[in-house]
């Protein structure tokens with residue numbers, strides 16, 4: 001039986017990855033800052049909390065990280081820790097940098113000093129590319145991050161690459177573009193739209209206030225993306241990969257798809273407010289995930305339009321269950 005340690009197990013990706021690894025008969029050790037009930041919702045929604053060995057700790061504590069890795073001697077480590085909101089990173093740049101960049105360094109130092117034959121996955125981000133002015137991002141495209149979050153992720157990316165080259169550590173970064181699901185918190189735009197539109201459809205509220213709706217993104221389905229993470233660690237040699245659908249749509253298209261699924265005209269309900277604008281934003285981003293298809297045999301099945309529909313359907317189901325329907 002293989003053992004995996006997941007740092008940041010309680011988030012959307014941590015939950016879907018845990019489920020995948022449990023299906024593959026792994027022993028899953030989950031590390032998260034808080035193991036109180038309120039923080040483990042995602043694991044409860046997937047009904048897997050009882051199958052994960054949970055450790056309350058933080059990737060920010062080098063001694064704890066080392067102790068955990070030394071004790072469990074995992075075959076694979078997944079670094080999904082650190083705050084993931086780009087918007088929040090403008091308000092908390094130091095905490096964002098520490099969580100993402102120092103956390104990754106703690107893991108790399110742990111693996112280097114313990115000299116164990118462990119494989120390490122690092123959660124990178126399509127936000128490392130930032131504003132690349134209409135180029136289609138490949139693994140060769142130069143980073144130009146546009147937020148404290150993007151800068152921290154770019155730094156962690158280079159730390160991983162440097163440790164791989166210098167010490168021969170098996171470490172990979174997945175440059176994941178936006179990936180969504182019913183486990184997404186409403187601080188991210190897709191879930192904010194879906195939850196509010198469903199409330200509008202049920203007469204519980206009357207407007208949806210957003211920031212810049214002119215932006216474009218490559219939105220994929222999160223459960224598919226954790227498969228790519230796992231596949232990276234099953235290769236013979238470590239490498240970095242873009243994980244995306246390859247299809248970019250506008251936020252307006254996403255909003256339209258959500259409201260259409262609910263038989264509503266979005267223009268009657270959506271307004272914008274400068275409160276939700278960022279000091280800088282990525283206007284449009286396009287990604288080429290061909291390397292992941294060629295080398296990992298991974299290809300996204302769902303694009304942003306599917307994601308919109310599936311998130312609405314999940315939200316209606318969750319609401320129905322809560323109402324006992």
Ligand SMILES: C[C@H]1O[C@H](OP(=O)(O)OP(=O)(O)OC[C@H]2O[C@@H](n3cnc4c(=O)[nH]c(N)nc43)[C@H](O)[C@@H]2O)[C@@H](O)[C@@H](O)C1=O
Pocket residue numbers: 084085086087124125126127176177178179187188189190192209210211212213215217251276277278281282
């Ligand atoms: C790849 C990357 O993907 C995600 O980062 P994100 O793209 O910033 O995600 P988001 O859902 O917060 O914003 C998407 C876009 O939507 C615009 N937008 C408009 N109006 C609102 C609004 O009201 N709220 C929010 N949150 N965004 C809004 C906002 O300005 C931005 O342009 C994370 O998973 C991150 O961890 C990651 O790695």
